[in-house]
Amino acid sequence: MGALRESVLRRIRPLHRKLRNQKVDLFFKLTGGQPAGSLLDVGGGAGIAGEFLKLYSLFGEVTVVNLQAVKLDLPGHSQLRTVVADGCNLPFAEREFDWVFSNAVVEHVGEWERQKAFAEEVRRVARKGYFVTTPNKYFPIEPHTLLRCYQFFPVSWQKRMARFSPGYLQQWEEIRLLSARQLHELFPEADVCSCGFPLWGNSLVAFYRS
Numbered sequence: 173m174g175a176l177r178e179s180v181l182r183r184i185r186p187l188h189r190k191l192r193n194q195k196v197d198l199f200f201k202l203t204g205g206q207p208a209g210s211l212l213d214v215g216g217g218a219g220i221a222g223e224f225l226k227l228y229s230l231f232g233e234v235t236v237v238n239l240q241a242v243k244l245d246l247p248g249h250s251q252l253r254t255v256v257a258d259g260c261n262l263p264f265a266e267r268e269f270d271w272v273f274s275n276a277v278v279e280h281v282g283e284w285e286r287q288k289a290f291a292e293e294v295r296r297v298a299r300k301g302y303f304v305t306t307p308n309k310y311f312p313i314e315p316h317t318l319l320r321c322y323q324f325f326p327v328s329w330q331k332r333m334a335r336f337s338p339g340y341l342q343q344w345e346e347i348r349l350l351s352a353r354q355l356h357e358l359f360p361e362a363d364v365c366s367c368g369f370p371l372w373g374n375s376l377v378a379f380y381r382s
Contacts, residue, residue: 184318189219189223191368191374191375192219192223192224192275193223193226194367194368195275195305195367195375195377196223196224196226196227198303198367198377199227199273199303200230202303202379202381203271203301203303203381208230208231208232208270209231209232209233209270209271209300210231210232210233210234210235210268210269210270210271211227211228211231211233211234211235211269211270211271211272211273212235212236212237212262212264212268212269212271212272212273212297212298213227213228213234213235213236213237213272213273213274213275214237214259214262214272214273214274214277214290214293214294215237215238215239215259215274215275215277215280216236216237216238216273216274216275216277217236217238217242217244218244224275225244227273228244228252231270231271232251233251234251234252234253235253235254235255235269236252236253236254236255237254237255237256237257237259237262238254238255238256238257239256239257239258240256241254241256242254259274259277259281259290259293259294260281260282260286260289260290260293261289261293262293262296262297264297265297266296266297267296267297267298267299268297268299269297269298269299270298270299270300271298271299271300271301271302271303272294272297272298272301272302272303272304273302273303273304274294274302274303274304274305275305276305276306276307276315276375277290277306278290278291278304278306278350278358279306279307279347279348279349279350280345280346280347282346282348283348284348287348287350287358288358290358291304291358291359294359295359295361295380298380299382300381300382301379301380301381301382302359302362302378302379302380303377303378303379304355304359304362304377304378304379305367305375305376305377305378306349306350306355306375306376307349307374307375307376308349308351308352308366308368308373308374308375308376309323309349309350309351309354310351311368311369311372311373311374312372313374314339314349315339315374316337316339316340316341316347317333317334317337317338317339317340317341318337318338318339319333319336319337319339322337323347323349327344330344331344350376351376352364352366352376355376355378356378358378359378359380361380362378362379362380363378363379363380364376364377364378364379365377365379
């Protein structure tokens with residue numbers, strides 16, 4: 173199974189890079205193409221091939237929050253810092269950052285109440301706006317396992333199915349995918365749209381600009 177998984181991941185890696193770059197381009201488009209000031213990336217990192225470093229390079233100050241320490245290197249950028257913290261309880265002041273960005277994190281934080289806490293924290297610390305993405309619950313291929321309709325099976329079934337995943341998830345963990353309606357409930361002032369594949373978006377975006 174390990175050899176199959178590595179083969180599958182190697183083949184889809186260029187697609188993942190393309191889809192992540194598409195999100196960065198969409199962020200630039202929605203923010204007017206000239207973001208500046210400070211950026212907070214909740215649960216972020218460089219990406220598969222450094223695609224998010226392109227985003228970081230256009231901000232004067234960048235803070236990246238994760239549950240564990242991550243190492244980031246952006247040559248020529250002296251105002252890049254990493255912070256170990258929980259996205260559901262951010263150690264920052266209200267409206268401390270111009271923009272908040274978060275890619276595919278909210279589905280990992282736990283049950284609905286923690287997802288609400290995560291959303292409230294993003295909204296609390298953002299001054300100009302935010303851009304939060306998550307996989308589309310109703311896209312037929314679950315992105316972590318690459319298994320068809322995995323997200324709709326009971327947890328007891330998921331625990332059995334996860335070991336057959338050819339995707340990134342090699343053992344079961346709690347993942348709570350969201351629908352567009354649920355994402356809008358978490359971010360009521362935001363516009364929610366889909367992105368990714370053209371006919372059936374595999375990702376959802378909650379975007380708000382004050």
